[in-house]
Amino acid sequence: MKNNYKYIKTGTVLGAILLLSGCGGGGGGGSSSLTQITFSDVNSVTTPSQVNFEGISTDYNYQANDSAVTSVTDNGLDTSASAALTYRSDNTIRIATLNTDTSSITINEDNGGQIGNIGSDIVFGYDSAGEDFILAANPLSGSLGWNYQTFGAWETGRGTGSGTAGAISVGSATNGSNIPTSSSATYTGYYGGIFVDNVGADFISKGSVTATADFKNRSIAFQTSNDVYVSPLASTPTFISDSSQAMSGKLTYSSGTNNFSGTLTDGNGWSGAANGKFYGPAAEEMGGVFSLNGGGVQRHGGAFGAKK
Numbered sequence: 001m002k003n004n005y006k007y008i009k010t011g012t013v014l015g016a017i018l019l020l021s022g023c024g025g026g027g028g029g030g031s032s033s034l035t036q037i038t039f040s041d042v043n044s045v046t047t048p049s050q051v052n053f054e055g056i057s058t059d060y061n062y063q064a065n066d067s068a069v070t071s072v073t074d075n076g077l078d079t080s081a082s083a084a085l086t087y088r089s090d091n092t093i094r095i096a097t098l099n100t101d102t103s104s105i106t107i108n109e110d111n112g113g114q115i116g117n118i119g120s121d122i123v124f125g126y127d128s129a130g131e132d133f134i135l136a137a138n139p140l141s142g143s144l145g146w147n148y149q150t151f152g153a154w155e156t157g158r159g160t161g162s163g164t165a166g167a168i169s170v171g172s173a174t175n176g177s178n179i180p181t182s183s184s185a186t187y188t189g190y191y192g193g194i195f196v197d198n199v200g201a202d203f204i205s206k207g208s209v210t211a212t213a214d215f216k217n218r219s220i221a222f223q224t225s226n227d228v229y230v231s232p233l234a235s236t237p238t239f240i241s242d243s244s245q246a247m248s249g250k251l252t253y254s255s256g257t258n259n260f261s262g263t264l265t266d267g268n269g270w271s272g273a274a275n276g277k278f279y280g281p282a283a284e285e286m287g288g289v290f291s292l293n294g295g296g297v298q299r300h301g302g303a304f305g306a307k308k
Helices: 011-021
Strands: 035-038 049-064 069-087 093-099 104-108 114-118 122-126 133-137 149-155 162-171 184-196 202-214 219-230 247-252 260-266 271-279 285-295 298-307
Touching (some): 049 298, 069 162, 133 184, 149 285, 149 298, 162 271, 184 285, 247 285
Parallel strands (some): 035 049
Antiparallel strands (some): 049 069, 114 122, 133 149, 184 202, 219 247
């Protein structure tokens, strides 16, 4: 199991992550004067603009002392979650807001926050106090090839003694009647999440996703790989491989509906619910959220996105 780290504010080291990867440029102007776009597909988005999304999320509240998370309360699935991403004209994100029925987080570069890339597909951001941070896929990056959905994960209140952590999947959901009823398809993509180990230390996680949908039997074989993690307090912000973090399971859905669910289990024996949707006019993409419980404070909450 991973080593413990002192539970303190994160701004300095998160800044190092963004400096190593290259953070976005300055802000300029509030979002109120920008074009407001209700998301339907990436190809319809013009920038600069604020893009508004709807979807699902899972989150939990936590308590912490000076060295670790001490208690966790799961809040379950929220089917009315939302997100707003404010884009510059170069398709980089200036403001990110994620909302659930129990929590909200905003990272705003105009107010001293930082948002930058970890690789070409994933963005990482934190607020000016180093208490709140997000990990999210940027569908406008061009390299993902996603057109109908995206995901994010977050933590708030780090170093303050309490906060929330969770994940969200948002996009343009497929009408249940338009999901194929025969053949199969394999979807590939990524996940990102927040990991709390057996001694209450927290980590950022990410990895690859492969999901094979059997449309005739309405089932999805879900598997992750290339699973890695990093502590927000690591002196060298390099993700560390961890095959025991890999998750797998079977997800199912009812005829004519677009809500799949099931149980995922990882190599440590942790297990928990996964919920998701197909996205796009004809289920071209999929996404969802998961929350694994290892007992005590051990949690792994996250979200994923994938395409055919």
